Amino acid sequence: DAGITQSPRHKVTETGTPVTLRCHQTENHRYMYWYRQDPGHGLRLIHYSYGVKDTDKGEVSDGYSVSRSKTEDFLLTLESATSSQTSVYFCAIRGDVALHYEQYFGPGTRLTVT
Amino acid sequence: AQSVTQPDIHITVSEGASLELRCNYSYGATPYLFWYVQSPGQGLQLLLKYFSGDTLVQGIKGFEAEFKRSQSSFNLRKPSVHWSDAAEYFCAVGAEGSTLGRLYFGRGTQLTVWP
Numbered sequence: 506d507a508g509i510t511q512s513p514r515h516k517v518t519e520t521g522t523p524v525t526l527r528c529h530q531t532e533n534h535r536y537m538y539w540y541r542q543d544p545g546h547g548l549r550l551i552h553y554s555y556g557v558k559d560t561d562k563g564e565v566s567d568g569y570s571v572s573r574s575k576t577e578d579f580l581l582t583l584e585s586a587t588s589s590q591t592s593v594y595f596c597a598i599r600g601d602v603a604l605h606y607e608q609y610f611g612p613g614t615r616l617t618v619t
Numbered sequence: 620a621q622s623v624t625q626p627d628i629h630i631t632v633s634e635g636a637s638l639e640l641r642c643n644y645s646y647g648a649t650p651y652l653f654w655y656v657q658s659p660g661q662g663l664q665l666l667l668k669y670f671s672g673d674t675l676v677q678g679i680k681g682f683e684a685e686f687k688r689s690q691s692s693f694n695l696r697k698p699s700v701h702w703s704d705a706a707e708y709f710c711a712v713g714a715e716g717s718t719l720g721r722l723y724f725g726r727g728t729q730l731t732v733w734p
Contacts, residue, residue: 546726610655
């Protein structure tokens with residue numbers, strides 16, 4: 506299994522509070538991704554990173570920000586959590602082009618915003 | 620625009636029966652195709668992948684998939700389903716030339732297996 510951990514695994518927070526989710530990898534992979542998974546929607550890309558300090562938006566980035574100060578860590582922040590951000594969040598990593606874009610996923614973080 | 624369609628939201632099969640999960644994609648470039656499986660409360664596990672060459676690819680757990688360019692399809696099959704195959708299955712597509720390597724996922728097919 507790819508060395509990807511996510512923390513916390515479960516979190517309950519109140520509307521309006523900031524929340525930071527962490528993704529940590531031990532594979533030294535360049536590319537990292539944050540997805541959210543909601544019933545009937547599959548996985549939707551929030552943000553991604555193609556190197557330290559290099560990030561870009563995905564299709565559902567509103568209300569989220571990310572940071573990557575080290576290769577191994579990719580942080581997802583909800584600046585002011587809303588109930589619509591209740592979801593399961595997955596981090597994924599990918600190596601270089603030679604691996605043909607397959608991504609490996611972490612175990613997920615279940616976030617509930619009350 | 621890129622898209623992946625999994626027409627079946629939920630499929631139920633009996634243990635020992637054959638299985639086919641459908642996936643259609645829309646992508647302008649040469650596609651790379653994947654099937655992932657997700658057990659309840661778990662992350663996604665890669666089942667198999669297609670990049671080039673033989674259009675019938677073998678994966679883990681006895682699954683296979685066939686790439687049909689003319690039909691823009693990449694259907695997942697298994698000759699005999701086991702109760703442990705009950706899970707949600709996701710098809711995904713990426714593209715050659717996409718240096719950021721992003722994938723597009725279908726909405727998933729939930730598989731129920733009857734004993």
